[in-house]
Amino acid sequence: MEPVEVVVRGLNVWINGRQILYNVELRALPGRITAVMGPSGSGKSTLLRTLNRLLDLIPGARAEGVVRIGPLDALKADPYHVRRLTGMVFQEPNPFPHMTIYDNVAIGPRLHRLAQSREELDDIVEWALRAAHLWDEVKHRLDEYPHQLSGGQRQRLSLARALALRPRVLLLDEPTANIDPASTEKIEQTISQYARENQATIILVTHSPVQARRLSHQLVLLQEGRIARRGPTAELLPNSETITAPELGRRLFYGLQDIT
Amino acid sequence: MPDTRRVKERLFLALVSLLALAAIAPLFHILATLAYKGMGAIIGAGLGFFTQAPAPPGSGESGGIGPALLGTLWLGLLSGILGVPLAVLTGVFIVEYRGTPLAGLARLSASSLVEVPTILIGMLVFLLLVKPMGHYSILAGAVAVSLVMLPYTVSYVERALSQLPHTYREAGYAMGMTRAQVAYRVAMAIAGRGVAAGVLVGVSKALSETAPLLFTLGSARGAYPTSLGSLLAPGDAVPLLIFQLAQTPYENWQELAWGAGLVLTLLVLLLFTLVKLLVREVRV
Ligand SMILES: Nc1ncnc2c1ncn2[C@@H]1O[C@H](COP(=O)(O)OP(=O)(O)OP(=O)(O)O)[C@@H](O)[C@H]1O
Numbered sequence: 001m002e003p004v005e006v007v008v009r010g011l012n013v014w015i016n017g018r019q020i021l022y023n024v025e026l027r028a029l030p031g032r033i034t035a036v037m038g039p040s041g042s043g044k045s046t047l048l049r050t051l052n053r054l055l056d057l058i059p060g061a062r063a064e065g066v067v068r069i070g071p072l073d074a075l076k077a078d079p080y081h082v083r084r085l086t087g088m089v090f091q092e093p094n095p096f097p098h099m100t101i102y103d104n105v106a107i108g109p110r111l112h113r114l115a116q117s118r119e120e121l122d123d124i125v126e127w128a129l130r131a132a133h134l135w136d137e138v139k140h141r142l143d144e145y146p147h148q149l150s151g152g153q154r155q156r157l158s159l160a161r162a163l164a165l166r167p168r169v170l171l172l173d174e175p176t177a178n179i180d181p182a183s184t185e186k187i188e189q190t191i192s193q194y195a196r197e198n199q200a201t202i203i204l205v206t207h208s209p210v211q212a213r214r215l216s217h218q219l220v221l222l223q224e225g226r227i228a229r230r231g232p233t234a235e236l237l238p239n240s241e242t243i244t245a246p247e248l249g250r251r252l253f254y255g256l257q258d259i260t
Numbered sequence: 261m262p263d264t265r266r267v268k269e270r271l272f273l274a275l276v277s278l279l280a281l282a283a284i285a286p287l288f289h290i291l292a293t294l295a296y297k298g299m300g301a302i303i304g305a306g307l308g309f310f311t312q313a314p315a316p317p318g319s320g321e322s323g324g325i326g327p328a329l330l331g332t333l334w335l336g337l338l339s340g341i342l343g344v345p346l347a348v349l350t351g352v353f354i355v356e357y358r359g360t361p362l363a364g365l366a367r368l369s370a371s372s373l374v375e376v377p378t379i380l381i382g383m384l385v386f387l388l389l390v391k392p393m394g395h396y397s398i399l400a401g402a403v404a405v406s407l408v409m410l411p412y413t414v415s416y417v418e419r420a421l422s423q424l425p426h427t428y429r430e431a432g433y434a435m436g437m438t439r440a441q442v443a444y445r446v447a448m449a450i451a452g453r454g455v456a457a458g459v460l461v462g463v464s465k466a467l468s469e470t471a472p473l474l475f476t477l478g479s480a481r482g483a484y485p486t487s488l489g490s491l492l493a494p495g496d497a498v499p500l501l502i503f504q505l506a507q508t509p510y511e512n513w514q515e516l517a518w519g520a521g522l523v524l525t526l527l528v529l530l531l532f533t534l535v536k537l538l539v540r541e542v543r544v
C-alpha cells in the first residue's frame with residue numbers, strides 16, 4: 001500500500017459558532033511520528049477529529065481550509081474513504097464491550113472484507129494482536145470479553161482493532177493517559193514499529209514531554225487553537241538525560257511565552 | 261435532646277414504612293386474589309379452559325377462553341410485526357440522527373402519542389380502517405395496539421441508545437462503519453437489554469390493553485381465528501373478554517374472567533422471563 005502524507009493548510013474549525021482552531025498548518029510524513037502537545041482545551045482532540053472527519057458527528061461543528069490525506073481532499077471527500085485510510089485510538093480504552101477479544105479485532109477486516117477465509121482472518125487477528133504486544137497475554141482467551149482485561153490490556157486491544165485495518169495514518173489521542181507503565185511501554189513500542197515497518201504516518205497527541213521525546217520526530221505545540229511552535233522534536237525538546245520531565249514541560253512553555 | 265431526636269427518627273421510620281406498606285398492599289391483594297380465584301377457575305374448567313369457547317351464560321359449565329387467547333396471541337404477533345420494527349427504527353432514528361429536523365419531529369410525535377387517550381387511538385383506527393373495510397377485524401385491533409405500544413417502545417429504545425457512551429459510536433465511525441452499521445452492530449448490540457425491555461413493554465401493552473380494542477376488534481366470542489383470512493374478520497382478545505364477562509351477572513362468566521386475568525398475567529410474566537434469559541447483559 002502507498003504511503004500517505006498528511007498536509008493541513010489554513011485550517012479553521014468552529015463548534016457552535018465558537019472558533020476552536022485558528023489557521024492550523026501541519027505536514028506529517030510517512031514513517032514519521034508527529035507529536036501534538038498543548039494545554040487542556042487547546043484543540044488537540046478537535047484537530048485529530050477533523051483529520052478523520054469525526055467532527056461530522058458533532059452538531060454545529062464546521063471546518064474550513066485544506067486537509068489532504070494522501071490523494072484525498074479530506075474535508076470534501078466521502079468521510080468513509082477518509083476513515084478507511086485512517087485509524088484512531090482514543091484517550092479512554094473503548095473496545096466494544098459486547099464483542100469477544102477476537103471479534104473486536106476481526107470486526108474491521110470483516111466489515112471491509114479484507115479476509116477471504118477464516119484462516120486469513122485468524123492471521124490478521126493474530127498479526128494485529130502481536131503488533132499491539134497483546135497476543136501472548138490473550139492467545140488462550142480470545143473468546144473472553146474486554147471487561148475481563150485490565151485497563152492497559154483494553155487499550156492495547158483498541159490499538160490492535162485499529163491496526164487490523166492497516167491504516168496508512170494512525171491518529172492517537174493520548175493513548176497512554178491513565179495506563180500502567182508496562183502497557184505504556186508496549187504501546188510506545190507498537191507505535192514506533194508500526195510507523196517504521198509500514199511507512200505509516202502517525203500523529204500522537206500526548207501530555208508527556210518524555211513520551212514525545214522518546215517517540216516523535218516532529219513536535220507541534222497548540223495553544224488556544226493556534227500553532228505556537230513547530231519543529232523537530234530534538235530541537236524543541238533537547239535530549240538531555242539531566243533534564244527532568246517537569247523541567248522539559250517548563251522549557252516548552254517558557255519558549256512559548258517568548259513567541260506569543 | 262438526643263433522646264427526642266431518636267424518638268422522632270423512629271416515628272418517621274414507622275410512618276414511612278406504613279405508607280410504603282399501604283402502597284404495596286393493594287398490589288399484593290390484587291395478585292393474591294387473582295391467583296386464588298384464577299387458579300380456582302382454571303382448575304375447575306380443566307385443560308378445556310385454554311381451548312374451549314365460553315359456555316352459555318348461566319349454564320353450570322364454564323367452558324374456556326380459547327378463541328380470545330388465540331386472538332390475543334395474534335395481536336401480540338401482529339403488533340410484533342407491525343409495531344415493534346416501526347418503534348425500534350423510530351427510536352434508532354431519533355438517536356442516530358439527533359439534531360436533524362426530521363428526528364426532532366419523530367421524537368415530538370412519539371412523545372405526544374403517549375398523551376393521546378388510548379380510546380381515541382381506537383376511534384382513529386375505527387375511522388381509518390374499520391369504516392372503509394366495513395367491519396371490525398383482528399387486523400384493525402392489531403393496528404390500534406401497535407399505535408398504543410409505539411411511544412412506550414420508542415422512548416425505551418431511545419433512552420437505552422442515548423445512555424450508551426459516545427466513545428463506542430466514535431470507535432465505530434473511526435473504523436469506517438456506516439451509520440446503519442454503527443446503529444446496528446454497536447449501539448443496538450450494546451444496548452440490547454434496554455432495547456429488548458422496550459420491545460417487551462410494547463408487546464405487553466399489545467397483549468393487555470383493552471380500550472383500543474373496543475372500537476376495532478368487534479366481537480366473535482365463539483369463533484377461532486385459525487386462518488390468515490380470519491385476521492380480516494372480527495375477533496376476541498383476553499383483556500376484552502375480561503372486561504365484558506366480568507361485568508355480567510353470570511357466575512360462570514365471572515369465573516372465566518378471573519381465570520383469563522391470571523392467564524394474561526402469566527403470559528406477560530413468561531415473556532419477561534424469556535427475554536431476560538435470552539438477551540445477555542453487556543458488561544461495559
Ligand atoms: N463536542 C463538543 N462540543 C462543544 N465544544 C467542544 C466539543 N469538543 C470540544 N469542544 C471545545 O473545543 C475546545 C478544544 O477541545 P479539545 O477536546 O480539542 O481540547 P484538547 O486539547 O484535546 O484538551 P484535552 O487535553 O483536555 O483533551 C474546548 O474549548 C472544548 O470546549
Ligand SMILES: [Mg+2]
Binds near residue numbers: 044045
Ligand atoms: Mg483531548
